[in-house]
Amino acid sequence: MNGSRLHHLLSITDLDRTQAEQILETARAFLAVTRRPVRKVPTLRGKTIVNLFYEASTRTRTSFELAGKRLSADVINVSTQASSTKKGETLRDTVATLDAMHADVIVVRHAASGAPHFVARHARGAVVNAGDGMHEHPTQALLDAFTIQQHKGTDLSRLRIAICGDILHSRVARSNALLLRMLGAEVCFAGPRTMLPLDEAALGGTCYDRIETAIEGCDVVMMLRIQRERLGTALFPTTREYAREFGLNAARLAKAKPDAIVMHPGPMNRGVEISEEVADGAHSVVLNQVESGVAIRMAVLYMCASEPGTPLAS
Amino acid sequence: MNGSRLHHLLSITDLDRTQAEQILETARAFLAVTRRPVRKVPTLRGKTIVNLFYEASTRTRTSFELAGKRLSADVINVSTQASSTKKGETLRDTVATLDAMHADVIVVRHAASGAPHFVARHARGAVVNAGDGMHEHPTQALLDAFTIQQHKGTDLSRLRIAICGDILHSRVARSNALLLRMLGAEVCFAGPRTMLPLDEAALGGTCYDRIETAIEGCDVVMMLRIQRERLGTALFPTTREYAREFGLNAARLAKAKPDAIVMHPGPMNRGVEISEEVADGAHSVVLNQVESGVAIRMAVLYMCASEPGTPLAS
Amino acid sequence: MNGSRLHHLLSITDLDRTQAEQILETARAFLAVTRRPVRKVPTLRGKTIVNLFYEASTRTRTSFELAGKRLSADVINVSTQASSTKKGETLRDTVATLDAMHADVIVVRHAASGAPHFVARHARGAVVNAGDGMHEHPTQALLDAFTIQQHKGTDLSRLRIAICGDILHSRVARSNALLLRMLGAEVCFAGPRTMLPLDEAALGGTCYDRIETAIEGCDVVMMLRIQRERLGTALFPTTREYAREFGLNAARLAKAKPDAIVMHPGPMNRGVEISEEVADGAHSVVLNQVESGVAIRMAVLYMCASEPGTPLAS
Numbered sequence: 001m002n003g004s005r006l007h008h009l010l011s012i013t014d015l016d017r018t019q020a021e022q023i024l025e026t027a028r029a030f031l032a033v034t035r036r037p038v039r040k041v042p043t044l045r046g047k048t049i050v051n052l053f054y055e056a057s058t059r060t061r062t063s064f065e066l067a068g069k070r071l072s073a074d075v076i077n078v079s080t081q082a083s084s085t086k087k088g089e090t091l092r093d094t095v096a097t098l099d100a101m102h103a104d105v106i107v108v109r110h111a112a113s114g115a116p117h118f119v120a121r122h123a124r125g126a127v128v129n130a131g132d133g134m135h136e137h138p139t140q141a142l143l144d145a146f147t148i149q150q151h152k153g154t155d156l157s158r159l160r161i162a163i164c165g166d167i168l169h170s171r172v173a174r175s176n177a178l179l180l181r182m183l184g185a186e187v188c189f190a191g192p193r194t195m196l197p198l199d200e201a202a203l204g205g206t207c208y209d210r211i212e213t214a215i216e217g218c219d220v221v222m223m224l225r226i227q228r229e230r231l232g233t234a235l236f237p238t239t240r241e242y243a244r245e246f247g248l249n250a251a252r253l254a255k256a257k258p259d260a261i262v263m264h265p266g267p268m269n270r271g272v273e274i275s276e277e278v279a280d281g282a283h284s285v286v287l288n289q290v291e292s293g294v295a296i297r298m299a300v301l302y303m304c305a306s307e308p309g310t311p312l313a314s
Numbered sequence: 315m316n317g318s319r320l321h322h323l324l325s326i327t328d329l330d331r332t333q334a335e336q337i338l339e340t341a342r343a344f345l346a347v348t349r350r351p352v353r354k355v356p357t358l359r360g361k362t363i364v365n366l367f368y369e370a371s372t373r374t375r376t377s378f379e380l381a382g383k384r385l386s387a388d389v390i391n392v393s394t395q396a397s398s399t400k401k402g403e404t405l406r407d408t409v410a411t412l413d414a415m416h417a418d419v420i421v422v423r424h425a426a427s428g429a430p431h432f433v434a435r436h437a438r439g440a441v442v443n444a445g446d447g448m449h450e451h452p453t454q455a456l457l458d459a460f461t462i463q464q465h466k467g468t469d470l471s472r473l474r475i476a477i478c479g480d481i482l483h484s485r486v487a488r489s490n491a492l493l494l495r496m497l498g499a500e501v502c503f504a505g506p507r508t509m510l511p512l513d514e515a516a517l518g519g520t521c522y523d524r525i526e527t528a529i530e531g532c533d534v535v536m537m538l539r540i541q542r543e544r545l546g547t548a549l550f551p552t553t554r555e556y557a558r559e560f561g562l563n564a565a566r567l568a569k570a571k572p573d574a575i576v577m578h579p580g581p582m583n584r585g586v587e588i589s590e591e592v593a594d595g596a597h598s599v600v601l602n603q604v605e606s607g608v609a610i611r612m613a614v615l616y617m618c619a620s621e622p623g624t625p626l627a628s
Numbered sequence: 629m630n631g632s633r634l635h636h637l638l639s640i641t642d643l644d645r646t647q648a649e650q651i652l653e654t655a656r657a658f659l660a661v662t663r664r665p666v667r668k669v670p671t672l673r674g675k676t677i678v679n680l681f682y683e684a685s686t687r688t689r690t691s692f693e694l695a696g697k698r699l700s701a702d703v704i705n706v707s708t709q710a711s712s713t714k715k716g717e718t719l720r721d722t723v724a725t726l727d728a729m730h731a732d733v734i735v736v737r738h739a740a741s742g743a744p745h746f747v748a749r750h751a752r753g754a755v756v757n758a759g760d761g762m763h764e765h766p767t768q769a770l771l772d773a774f775t776i777q778q779h780k781g782t783d784l785s786r787l788r789i790a791i792c793g794d795i796l797h798s799r800v801a802r803s804n805a806l807l808l809r810m811l812g813a814e815v816c817f818a819g820p821r822t823m824l825p826l827d828e829a830a831l832g833g834t835c836y837d838r839i840e841t842a843i844e845g846c847d848v849v850m851m852l853r854i855q856r857e858r859l860g861t862a863l864f865p866t867t868r869e870y871a872r873e874f875g876l877n878a879a880r881l882a883k884a885k886p887d888a889i890v891m892h893p894g895p896m897n898r899g900v901e902i903s904e905e906v907a908d909g910a911h912s913v914v915l916n917q918v919e920s921g922v923a924i925r926m927a928v929l930y931m932c933a934s935e936p937g938t939p940l941a942s
Contacts, residue, residue, distance in 0.1 A: 045352060045354065046350070046351070046352030046353050046354035046384075047352075047353070048353060048380065048384075050376075074353075074354070074380065074383040074384065076376055076379055076380060076383075078372055078376060089580075089581035089582075090584070093580070093581060093582060093584075094372070094581075096601055096604075097372075097373055097580065097581075097601070097604050098376070099601075100601040100602070100604035100605045101348075101376065101377065101380055101604060101605065101607075101608050102348050102349065102353055102605070102608075104353075307351050
């Protein structure tokens with residue numbers, strides 16, 4: 001395939017179904033590249049990718065860095081610690097600076113919802129959202145859909161998917177809800193009432209305050225990472241109680257279909273939202289998600305930054 | 315052009331006019347490279363460049379890192395946080411270590427004036443000063459001269475340039491004063507009396523304690539970044555008063571020539587030494603300076619590290 | 629030579645003599661590469677090397693990073709500061725994640741003895757120990773043996789080598805003792821009684837509590853870095869007393885053979901375990917050790933990660 005192009009990837013709502021499917025299809029080819037002995041193609045040689053991370057994240061930064069390097073791009077890491085923000089530079093001036101250096105793609109993670117949209121307004125190059133506040137994390141949703149396809153086939157329309165945890169504050173839940181419904185799946189949600197949205201319609205799926213109800217008969221159980229700093233507050237009393245009420249263990253998983261898969265965006269709080277047994281069990285596809293992540297990010301970077309007509313791999 | 319060679323770049327005073335003009339000419343070729351779809355040449359393949367930064371600086375480190383990578387060199391970042399200095403290693407042993415690893419170029423930023431000269435005495439490879447204390451920042455001066463040339467033509471001899479701010483403590487002011495006068499420009503200075511040198515002759519240009527007088531009729535207004543930690547001390551009372559007395563705003567800029575350009579090394583303190591309106595206005599060439607920076611650093615690295623006879627780009 | 633393969637390098641005890649000699653022989657070829665104008669070979673193109681450092685170390689991290697890049701591998705740095713361990717992720721999950729991203733080699737430094745063995749149990753790729761607690765630092769021992777060979781010839785069987793300092797807590801001492809004896813050298817040790825092992829047999833060489841006795845007539849004096857935090861405790865009274873009793877100075881060095889060489893793994897505490905005069909003197913091969921380090925790490929990475937039959941350099 002000679003890629004269709006993507007200007008930015010800021011939000012799942014920017015994509016139509018054809019584009020989403022094209023990213024997933026492109027990722028299939030790149031997954032094969034990452035599994036070869038020589039995990040590298042010259043596709044983005046001479047392109048510049050900047051990882052602009054205002055929140056620490058080994059796994060997402062590493063995944064994007066590897067994706068860029070395996071496409072032969074030059075990758076530059078800029079993290080808050082070392083950055084000019086210490087000197088009080090605004091996000092806008094930082095972006096304008098990177099843009100003036102001819103960054104072809106700026107991959108941005110930021111605690112403020114909407115920051116990547118702001119970045120996109122001030123950059124000529126492409127912008128990829130690597131997680132913004134409680135808003136979206138579109139490459140996570142894409143890699144999750146890709147992982148589901150690997151296990152359940154490309155047609156998601158007959159699948160029932162339960163997303164469980166702190167739905168209200170999770171950018172992963174939001175991006176997944178949008179994408180999985182676009183691809184035809186039925187999505188439902190479970191979490192403590194204080195962590196569910198007031199307006200169920202916004203998510204496009206039923207919300208349950210008991211995890212067992214959501215899991216019942218489903219094909220995919222997607223557990224969310226609980227922010228430990230939210231526990232012991234008005235939102236939820238204690239870690240132990242969270243594990244007891246909303247943690248995924250073998251007994252609860254037994255309510256799902258026998259061939260259900262278990263997902264988690266990582267890093268996992270073992271013993272809190274997911275038991276050791278389930279995390280490492282036969283249903284877990286957590287490490288497939290990690291592998292898929294590099295392939296999806298290669299696909300997104302390729303579609304954002306390659307010259308028209310560049311073959312995907314050679 | 316097959317480059318003439320540069321042993322080190324420690325100070326503008328190391329350069330004669332021919333060498334300075336050669337760097338500027340070489341940078342023109344590399345500027346074209348950075349604007350191509352494939353922003354990369356194999357010129358320094360197999361060479362090792364170490365960015366040794368004892369002061370944090372996103373923009374300068376990123377600019378050198380990109381310059382090295384676009385020349386196909388291997389670039390290693392060593393910053394104070396992660397460095398052996400925590401274990402009490404001396405600068406001399408750190409340099410000897412990098413040298414023993416066959417670093418072809420060490421790019422050094424350090425809070426102590428003269429540190430790069432010290433480094434050069436203990437390294438076989440080339441050393442480039444990326445800013446040392448209150449002494450010099452030669453690649454900044456070169457990129458500034460390069461930017462002026464882009465807007466005013468290569469002959470700077472009829473230009474009047476005003477450098478404004480904390481002249482006394484600024485390595486940017488010092489390097490620019492030396493280089494711009496060498497290239498034939500008339501340079502003058504403005505700043506609070508506490509931030510002007512006692513000996514005007516040292517800078518080779520008139521010093522004014524009113525910014526309006528310096529700007530009057532000039533072709534280039536170069537604003538310096540004010541170190542906020544210097545405000546509220548004996549040097550200057552408050553940020554607000556600094557902005558009122560020495561900040562560049564539209565009214566003051568109107569005293570310059572109608573086609574004057576406004577420069578700033580960044581990061582800008584918007585609303586302090588430069589108003590929002592001027593920073594983003596039609597006269598501002600701040601982002602051209604950033605773009606020029608990568609090209610100048612490519613030129614300097616090329617002239618320091620390429621094998622004799624290596625073509626500049628291919 | 630087409631390399632024999634190495635699965636992991638966790639400990640010197642994993643190697644037999646043939647393998648150790650093969651690493652040393654391979655390093656000779658790579659030493660030549662690092663001294664060429666073009667210090668790079670395509671040997672590991674498309675391979676991924678992750679430097680996973682839980683302890684800061686400029687010199688070791690830089691040495692591995694350069695070794696990887698000069699073999700044309702993609703190198704990713706993951707350090708504790710930026711890592712998911714802040715979010716409470718276990719070492720096991722971090723390793724599983726890097727493994728799922730198809731890291732071909734994980735180079736790990738960790739404060740816990742045995743951490744690299746743990747990593748190796750959870751990774752499909754190769755694992756290289758870059759220093760684990762008080763246990764081992766095998767590439768340091770290999771580069772030390774390689775440096776000795778450069779000065780004394782490849783046959784170490786007639787050499788007497790004194791290792792001096794905090795023997796008990798030093799991973800460098802342990803790895804060197806194991807390797808140098810395997811290669812046929814006679815090794816002895818000297819240090820304060822509180823810093824010597826109770827069981828001399830474990831090290832395979834005589835322990836002395838006076839440095840002069842150990843040095844007498846030896847071919848190689850290897851000084852260890854003293855951890856300053858250990859001084860002023862029950863282990864040893866003061867820095868000054870340590871220098872007086874156990875520091876290597878010219879007078880003590882005179883007891884060794886006239887052509888003896890002096891080694892130190894760096895960074896040196898000048899004036900503590902080694903005098904300025906000796907550190908920079910004609911007998912010192914400290915910088916040769918640094919140069920050897922890159923060559924040894926290239927050899928180890930090559931033997932761990934290259935496809936069978938890949939020529940060493942081209």
